[in-house]
Amino acid sequence: xxxxxxxxxxxxxxxxxxxxxxxxxxxxxxxxxxxxxxxxxxxxxxxxxxxxxxxxxxxxxxxxxxxxxxxxxxxxxxxxxxxxxxxxxxxxxxxxxxxxxxxxxxxxxxxxxxxxxxxxxxxxxxxxxxxxxxxxxxxxxxxxxxxxxxxxxxxxxxxxxxxxxxxxxxxxxxxxxxxxxxxxxxxxxxxxxxxxxxxxxxxxxxxxxxxxxxxxxxxxxxxxxxxxxxxxxxxxxxxxxxxxxxxxxxxxxxxxxxxxxxxxxxxxxxxxxxxxxxxxxxxxxxxxxxxxxxxxxxxxxxxxxxxxxxxxxxxxxxxxxxxxxxxxxxxxxxxxxxxxxxxxxxxxxxxxxxxxxxxxxxxxxxxxxxxxxxxxxxxxxxxxxxxxxxxxxxxxxxxxxxxxxxxxxxxxxxxxxxxxxxxxxxxxxxxxxxxxxxxxxxxxxxxxxxxxxxxxxxxxxxxxxxx
Ligand SMILES: Nc1nc2c(c(=O)[nH]1)N[C@H]1C(S)=C(S)[C@@H](COP(=O)(O)OP(=O)(O)OC[C@H]3O[C@@H](n4cnc5c(N)ncnc54)[C@H](O)[C@@H]3O)O[C@H]1N2
Ligand code: MOO
Numbered sequence: 001x002x003x004x005x006x007x008x009x010x011x012x013x014x015x016x017x018x019x020x021x022x023x024x025x026x027x028x029x030x031x032x033x034x035x036x037x038x039x040x041x042x043x044x045x046x047x048x049x050x051x052x053x054x055x056x057x058x059x060x061x062x063x064x065x066x067x068x069x070x071x072x073x074x075x076x077x078x079x080x081x082x083x084x085x086x087x088x089x090x091x092x093x094x095x096x097x098x099x100x101x102x103x104x105x106x107x108x109x110x111x112x113x114x115x116x117x118x119x120x121x122x123x124x125x126x127x128x129x130x131x132x133x134x135x136x137x138x139x140x141x142x143x144x145x146x147x148x149x150x151x152x153x154x155x156x157x158x159x160x161x162x163x164x165x166x167x168x169x170x171x172x173x174x175x176x177x178x179x180x181x182x183x184x185x186x187x188x189x190x191x192x193x194x195x196x197x198x199x200x201x202x203x204x205x206x207x208x209x210x211x212x213x214x215x216x217x218x219x220x221x222x223x224x225x226x227x228x229x230x231x232x233x234x235x236x237x238x239x240x241x242x243x244x245x246x247x248x249x250x251x252x253x254x255x256x257x258x259x260x261x262x263x264x265x266x267x268x269x270x271x272x273x274x275x276x277x278x279x280x281x282x283x284x285x286x287x288x289x290x291x292x293x294x295x296x297x298x299x300x301x302x303x304x305x306x307x308x309x310x311x312x313x314x315x316x317x318x319x320x321x322x323x324x325x326x327x328x329x330x331x332x333x334x335x336x337x338x339x340x341x342x343x344x345x346x347x348x349x350x351x352x353x354x355x356x357x358x359x360x361x362x363x364x365x366x367x368x369x370x371x372x373x374x375x376x377x378x379x380x381x382x383x384x385x386x387x388x389x390x391x392x393x394x395x396x397x398x399x400x401x402x403x404x405x406x407x408x409x410x411x412x413x414x415x416x417x418x419x420x421x422x423x424x425x426x427x428x429x430x431x432x433x434x435x436x437x438x439x440x441x442x443x444x445x446x447x448x449x450x451x452x453x454x455x456x457x458x459x460x461x462x463x464x465x466x467x
Contacts, residue, residue: 024419024432059335059342062371062404062438068333069346070375072354083382084240084304088233091226094218096278097236098382103212103222106230108202113159116197120150120172120180121163125191127179135160150180159198166197205229215382239280240380243303244270247310247319248360249289265362265427266309270369276456277374278381279305289317298349299327304380306353307373310360312343320345320357329355333372337403337441340424341367346376361424367406370436370453390449391416391437397450399443408433409452416450434458 060068073082086100115121121135122128123145134152135142144161145151151160159166171186182190205211211229216222218236226234244267251264264286271281282303287293289311298306311320324331324347332354333346341364345357356373358365378385394415397407408429409416416437421428430436435452437444444450 024421024429059337059403060333062336062338065333065336065338065344065346065371066375069356069372070379072332072346072348072376073352073379075348081382082379083237084380085238086235087238088235089238090233091223091231094226094234094236095220095223097218097234097239098384099212099214099216099218099222099234100237100382101235102210102214103216103226103229103231103234105205105207105209105211107207109204109228110199110201113163113201114199115153115155115157115159115166116199117166117168118155119153119166119168119170119197121145121153121159121165122150122167122180122192123147123162123164126150126167127175127181130174130178130180163198164194165192167192168197215384217384237380237382239278240304240377241282241302242274242279242305242307242377243283243297243301244274244281244285244307244309245294245297246284246286247289247294247308248286249317251286253286266358266360266365269362269427270307270309270358270365273366273369273456274307274373274377277369277377278383279377289319291319291323294319294323295326298323298355301353304353305373305376306349306355307358307369308355309358309365312345312357312359324349324355324357336368336371338367338371339400339403339405340364341371341406342403344368344372346372359424362427363408363422363430364424366427366430367436370406386454388451390451392447393418393437393444393450394446396446397437397439397444399439399441402441404441405439405443406436406453407439408435409437409450410434411452411458416452430455 071082074080089097120128120130124147128148128150131149131151134154135157136154137156139157141158142151142160145163150167153159153166167180167182167186171183173181173183175181182192184190186192211225212222218234246264246267248264250261252261253264253267257263267284267286271284274281285297287297294308308320311318327349329347329349331345331347333344335342336344340361341359343359344364344367347355347357349355354376356368356376358368391411392415393409394417397405397418399405407422408419410419410432411434416435418437419429419433433455435454435458437450437452439450
């Protein structure tokens with residue numbers, strides 16, 4: 001256990017955000033080895049460069065790779081939009097999905113003339129004789145008022161016909177004769193204006209009015225609006241179903257690393273992240289480094305998106321490429337000019353199924369998730385693209401000579417603070433981050449604006465985005 005971890009355990013109550021950040025901002029000098037491997041164009045030998053043993057020559061530029069992933073479902077199914085076939089779901093299941101049809105009012109709102117206040121429905125100028133029996137919300141029609149008559153009424157109750165206004169309870173006074181008067185507190189004093197505090201039928205909408213367009217994300221107020229407007233179910237684009245296959249014989253599901261075995265970090269990381277990106281995770285399976293098991297897992301999956309982790313490179317047990325060749329998949333993206341994560345790939349395995357091959361290094365897998373899986377899932381689910389935004393970087397970031405870099409950053413005030421521990425095999429930086437900064441080839445100077453990719457829980461909160 002490191003000094004930092006002991007400290008966090010002992011003083012858990014005092015550990016504020018800044019202190020937590022210090023754990024990924026400063027390099028303790030006690031540990032050997034670099035925390036931020038400097039990316040180098042020379043990480044392959046000149047022979048490798050010439051031989052083409054690596055896949056860099058196929059690599060797609062980062063922005064183009066995202067665009068290809070976003071367009072992929074349209075080309076696969078030939079559907080103009082690329083999103084999944086809409087379904088009708090009960091309101092309680094629609095949160096976070098996208099409306100597949102415009103929300104059209106099924107009723108006038110309000111659907112009857114309604115009192116906006118607790119008080120009296122009055123007819124004509126006062127003073128008024130008050131009826132014995134009042135009018136409560138949720139009750140049927142009451143007898144029409146006659147001129148000079150008033151009746152007690154509750155907020156939301158149906159207005160009796162021939163009511164001219166509602167007098168709020170705090171604006172009325174009973175005299176000794178049991179007659180109701182408007183007090184000096186009304187505007188103008190001692191009178192009621194025609195129509196005052198009555199919500200007329202259809203004030204918000206008429207039956208048939210378009211309330212929201214198709215494509216609107218279903219938020220809590222959209223659910224409320226739909227219920228008010230008479231809906232029990234909504235026509236929505238369903239969540240894309242995603243199967244996750246975790247490759248690697250070296251992975252442990254629990255306990256401490258031992259004998260060359262390490263913990264599977266992606267099994268726990270990917271399913272909730274995919275859900276936050278709008279997917280329904282239908283399976284998470286470990287398939288080891290077994291080519292036949294991978295082949296069977298992919299060919300028997302009926303998910304919309306298959307996500308594999310590991311096995312994308314050119315090692316002896318890197319089975320993703322050979323398996324894709326075996327099933328005749330169409331490679332849409334085979335390597336991306338991005339660090340970490342450059343061996344990531346996107347393939348069309350069936351007309352209506354895509355496979356995202358994430359590299360095994362955990363931060364490289366995150367890079368692949370945001371570069372390829374996010375735009376693919378967004379199109380399938382018809383989710384709107386997030387508004388792009390930039391922030392100035394507080395510190396310089398060393399760039400890769402040719403590739404885009406994705407760097408975990410913490411957002412503090414109006415600046416993005418690059419975090420350390422951003423190597424492909426490390427999660428320590430991203431675990432403390434609010435976003436990933438997109439650093440162009442060549443790097444960025446202090447104060448330079450960088451595009452940011454938000455991490456869904458950093459802004460919305462866990463409960464909001466993991467629905
Ligand atoms: N000759 C080359 N070797 C490598 C290249 C290359 O271009 N040529 N690229 C390197 C880069 S960059 C990356 S990233 C990795 C990608 O490797 P794979 O996708 O084939 O992944 P693996 O080899 O299976 O694993 C890499 C690394 O990650 C660990 N790993 C795998 N799965 C998990 C998991 N679920 N949880 C935690 N850690 C995991 C695995 O043990 C390895 O250490 O290839 C480089 N090599
Ligand atoms: O640089 Mo790799 O793409 O380690 O992630």
